Amino acid sequence: MEDREKSPKLRSLIWVGIICLALGISVGVSAINQRPFDLLPTMLRGVVVTAKLTGGATVLAFIVALIAGVARTSRNFVIRGLSSLYVEFFRGSSALVQMFWIFFVLPLPPFRVTLTSLQAGILALGLNVGAYGAEVVRGAILAIPRSQIEATIALNMKPFMVLRRVILPQAMVRILPPFGNLMIELLKATALVSLITLPDVTFQTLSLRMTVGRTTELFTLLLIIYFLLAYPLTLGVRWLERQRRWA
Numbered sequence: 001m002e003d004r005e006k007s008p009k010l011r012s013l014i015w016v017g018i019i020c021l022a023l024g025i026s027v028g029v030s031a032i033n034q035r036p037f038d039l040l041p042t043m044l045r046g047v048v049v050t051a052k053l054t055g056g057a058t059v060l061a062f063i064v065a066l067i068a069g070v071a072r073t074s075r076n077f078v079i080r081g082l083s084s085l086y087v088e089f090f091r092g093s094s095a096l097v098q099m100f101w102i103f104f105v106l107p108l109p110p111f112r113v114t115l116t117s118l119q120a121g122i123l124a125l126g127l128n129v130g131a132y133g134a135e136v137v138r139g140a141i142l143a144i145p146r147s148q149i150e151a152t153i154a155l156n157m158k159p160f161m162v163l164r165r166v167i168l169p170q171a172m173v174r175i176l177p178p179f180g181n182l183m184i185e186l187l188k189a190t191a192l193v194s195l196i197t198l199p200d201v202t203f204q205t206l207s208l209r210m211t212v213g214r215t216t217e218l219f220t221l222l223l224i225i226y227f228l229l230a231y232p233l234t235l236g237v238r239w240l241e242r243q244r245r246w247a
Contacts, residue, residue: 039208039218046204047225053121053200054187054229060126061133061186062179068130069137070163083134090131096192099124103196117198121190129186133179140174141167173241180237184230201225 071083090098103120106113115123144167152162194203205222209215 039214039221042208043201043204043221043225046199046201049198050190050200050229053118053190053193056122057125057129057186058183060122061129061182064127064130065133065137068134069141072134072138073141087131087134090128095124095128095189096195098128099192099196117193117196120196121193121198125186125189129182133182136175136178137171140171143174144170176237176241180234183233187230187233188226
């Protein structure tokens with residue numbers, strides 16, 4: 001009981017801290033001549049790009065993880081083999097090299113597929129994190145008691161209905177916590193897109209460092225910005241865990 005009473009108070013304090021930090025940033029933007037807040041307007045332009053990249057890659061990663069995770073439990077050897085190949089390849093190779101390949105190699109013959117740096121970043125990060133998410137989905141599905149699956153067979157339920165009505169609602173409860181961790185890892189991995197000229201918050205910070213110096217101020221602000229982006233994701237996932245309306 002005491003833990004339950006302390007939890008809302010703790011969350012309130014955390015939210016107050018985040019609001020205070022956000023207000024501090026707002027004050028800094030309005031007072032652009034005050035150090036170190038004069039650096040924020042340029043950095044915040046990169047935050048918009050980072051948010052777009054994180055949102056797009058998260059959606060792609062979730063969709064890919066569900067499809068590949070379910071396919072990994074398939075009885076069909078071909079489906080299971082192809083999904084396993086995807087998972088092992090993207091987990092076993094570097095996310096940075098995957099991004100370089102998508103951005104620099106795809107436009108060349110014989111592929112001739114040209115992507116913007118934002119599209120390449122979303123595709124690379126989504127596929128990479130989706131491979132890790134697929135294993136989370138597979139583990140969640142295998143954790144469902146076999147007796148429930150046997151009951152659906154006895155009721156003559158179709159496979160798609162079993163997946164939609166029995167497997168996924170229960171698996172989602174187990175998927176959310178680790179997938180929340182993957183979302184935060186994805187957010188931090190967005191810093192890699194600065195190497196393919198996408199002007200995210202890290203790219204803007206490095207550009208400012210080249211022009212104005214002030215390394216300590218820039219990277220301290222960058223740390224705070226990434227924390228302010230990541231922590232609401234954590235709170236959002238915890239809120240979804242408490243709802244559990246699908247289970």
